[in-house]
Amino acid sequence: MQRVLVAGGTGFLGRAFVRGLHGRGARVAVLTRNPAGAGSLGLPAEYVEGDVRRPAALARAMDAVDAAILSVQFPGYPVEAPARGRTFMEVDARGTAALVEAAVEAGVGKLVYLSGVGADPGSARTWYRAKGLAEASVRESGLAHVIVRPSWVYGPEDRSLNRFIALIRAIPFVFPQLGDGSGRITPIHVDDLADLVCEATLGAAGDGLTLEAGGPDVLSLDDVVRTAMTALGRRRAILHIPEGLVKLAAACVERLPGQILSRDAVDFATQDGIADSDLARGRFPAFRPRDLATGLAAYVSRA
Structure with missing residues (x-):
């Protein structure tokens, strides 16, 4: 029985990975800053204390x-809070590099990194650059690895x-859409992504590869709203x-306490994110x- 550690296992994606791994018979450990608090999630896993911003204890974890x-x-992702160390470069890039270094030291056999469509260490956009740098850390580790780049x-x-x-x-008559609604994405249901990630983790079919993962349809953000309606x-x-207009407001509120909105987060929310899943399917x-309409029908009530 394989023992798999999920760093980020208390988050939206991580919880799905934990459940998927458990269902496949793996022993699952979740790396978390607060093991006592994480226990309330009821995940089928043990909890291991660790913080990517304090790398000294990660190898032990x-x-x-x-x-x-x-x-x-x-x-607060994707709204950064630099004063608190909550940034793409601090967590996605340097945090992942710390995890990779710890994995090498601990003799972990394989890494699976959740990146994102568009990751590029040379990108002008900090989230793409951070993900690209993290990917490089994984590839250069010398360990067996798989990189998965999901769409939305x-x-x-x-x-x-x-x-x-x-x-x-909540709002009658109109839906307030940020921007012109033309950004194109390939939405993927979290359970479909979890199936791919779990199979790539426990098997060898994806080793050494970078796999993009998205749903079957390329939709504009307006199409997504209409499908939800x-x-x-x-x-x-x-x-x-x-x-x-939204960026003007963001320029004011991003200086306030709390992670409410930022100009970068506006760009993040309206960008394209089209995944080419051919390699993953092959x-x-x-x-x-599943397509978005099918995925939504499984859990959205008309009540």
């Missing part, structure tokens, strides 16, 4: 681990698409709010993600 899934995010991930516990659903329910049985006009024939 990875003792007797066969494989590690690296999926850490900072609280949704599911019953996500904070992105469910915010759209809440707005559709159909799932809810509601009709709303889409009111596009110019990005410039290596993992069972990987056939």
Whole structure:
């Protein structure tokens, strides 16, 4: 029985990975800053204390681990809080590098890194650059590894698409869409992503590869909203709010305490994210993600 550590296992993606691994018979450990608090999640896992911003104890946390899934995010993601160390470079880039170094020291056999479509160490956008640098750390580790680059991930516990659903329910007549709604994505249900990640972790079919992972349809952000409206049985006009106005407001509030909004987060929310899943489907024939309408119908109520 393989023992798998999930760094970021208390988050939206990580929880799905933990459940998927457990269902496949793996022993799962979750790396968390607060093991006592994480226990309230009821995950089928043991909890191991560790913080990527304090790397000295990470190797001990990875003792007797066969494989590690690296999926850490900072609280408030994607709105950064530099004063608290909550940035893409601090957590995604340097935090992942610390995890990789600890895995090498502890003799972990395999790494699976959750990156993102568009990752590039030379990108002008800090989130793409941080993910690209993290990928480089994984590739240069000398360990067996798989890199998975998902598109926009949704599911019953996500904070992105469910915010759209809440707005559709709460506001009559119109839906306030950030920007012109033209950004294109390939939404993937979290359980479909978890199936791919778990199979790549426990088997060897993806070793050494970078796998993009998205749903079957390329949709604009307006298409996503319309699909959500159909799932809810509601009709709303889409009111596009110019990005410039939102960024002007973000420039004011990003200086306030708390992670409310930032100009970078506006760009993050409106960017393209199209995954080419051909390689993933070729290596993992069972990987056939559901379309957005089917995925939403499974958990969105018309009530």
